[in-house]
Structure formats: C-alpha cells, structure tokens
Amino acid sequence: MGGAIPGxxxxxQEVGPVPALLLIGAGALLGFTMxxxxxxxxxxxxxxxxxxxxxxxxxxxxAEDQADGSIALRNAxxxxxxxxxxxxxxxxxxxxxxxxxxxxxxDGLGREPPFSLTRFDDGRLDLADEATxxxxxxxxxxxxxxxxxxxxxxxxxxxxxETR
Numbered sequence: 001m002g003g004a005i006p007g008x009x010x011x012x013q014e015v016g017p018v019p020a021l022l023l024i025g026a027g028a029l030l031g032f033t034m035x036x037x038x039x040x041x042x043x044x045x046x047x048x049x050x051x052x053x054x055x056x057x058x059x060x061x062x063a064e065d066q067a068d069g070s071i072a073l074r075n076a077x078x079x080x081x082x083x084x085x086x087x088x089x090x091x092x093x094x095x096x097x098x099x100x101x102x103x104x105x106x107d108g109l110g111r112e113p114p115f116s117l118t119r120f121d122d123g124r125l126d127l128a129d130e131a132t133x134x135x136x137x138x139x140x141x142x143x144x145x146x147x148x149x150x151x152x153x154x155x156x157x158x159x160x161x162e163t164r
Contacts, residue, residue, distance in 0.1 A: 053120035057153045060114040063097045071097065073152065076114035082152050092145040096136060100129045107132055119153055 040046060060076040069087035071094065074080065085094055100115060113131040120126070125138040125146050138146040 050122070053122040053124060055118045056121050057119040059117045059153055061117070061152070062111065062114050063101065064111075090148055092141065093148050096127065096149075100127075100132070100134060100136075103132050103134055104129065117149055117152055119150065125149055 059082065061073050061082055062076055064072045064074060066072055071085040073082045073085065075082050085097075097115070101111070104111070109131045113129075116128045116130065118126045118128065123139070127136040127138055127149060128134070138149050
C-alpha cells in the first residue's frame, strides 16, 4: 500500500516579504501611541493630583543612646525629653531611628543635626533626616506604627518627664 501519510510530503507555502503598507501602518500606530503618551504626560491628562499638604505640627528632636539601652528623644529647641524608648519597647520607633542613624554613619555625618517629625493637614506623618535627605512616610506602615511617632508631637498626650 503506497498511500501517503497526511502531513508528510506536503509542501509549505513560502511567505514573501511583508507588504510595505503593513509596515507603514505599524509604524504610524507606534508613532501615534508615543505621541499620545508624550502629550498626556506633559499635559497631565488622566493624572490625579492632590493639593500640596501644609504642615500643622512639627518636632525637631535628637535621639540619644543611654547606658541602660534606652533612647532619650530630646526636643532640639529646648533639650527637654519628649519620650523615653525603653529596651524591648517601641520596636518600630527604635528600628526606624536606628536605620536613619546608620545612614548618617555611612555618610560620615555626626549625631548633632536633629531629625524632624511633621504632621500635615491631610493626616500624613513624615519623619525626615535633613542631614542625609532621607524621608520616611510613616502612614505607609499602618496606623499603629505611625501612631507610635504621632504621640511625640505636641497635643498627643502628656509630655514626658525627666524621670524614668
């Protein structure tokens, strides 16, 4: 039986060059897309922008390591204690400040420049180290963690005392 196996021996049809009109159309579509994106970004089409927030409370403070492992947070303006961070407590505050302090060490900067904590009228909190230019948007870490820093700002409870 000399029957042919389907698919064997069948000739493939050769595909010729891509028609010029198809290439021109693809190029025009690509050019139009790039132009639309450039105009959209330049004009702000489709972007949502919030009005700039205004600071409503600000605290500049220094973090001082203590012999017992605690950290004293002192107001930079009058050197009064704002809060004590005891060993094993306030892990988020401790860790965040440690990260900023390590960045200062890597950059060869001292401990003298204060950190700043700012609350904006839209409720956001920002922890900044102007010495290194680093900013930590605290709301990104959830209400519990941002609340740990919010209590440091004026009007957030009783002020800390010098006693431990």
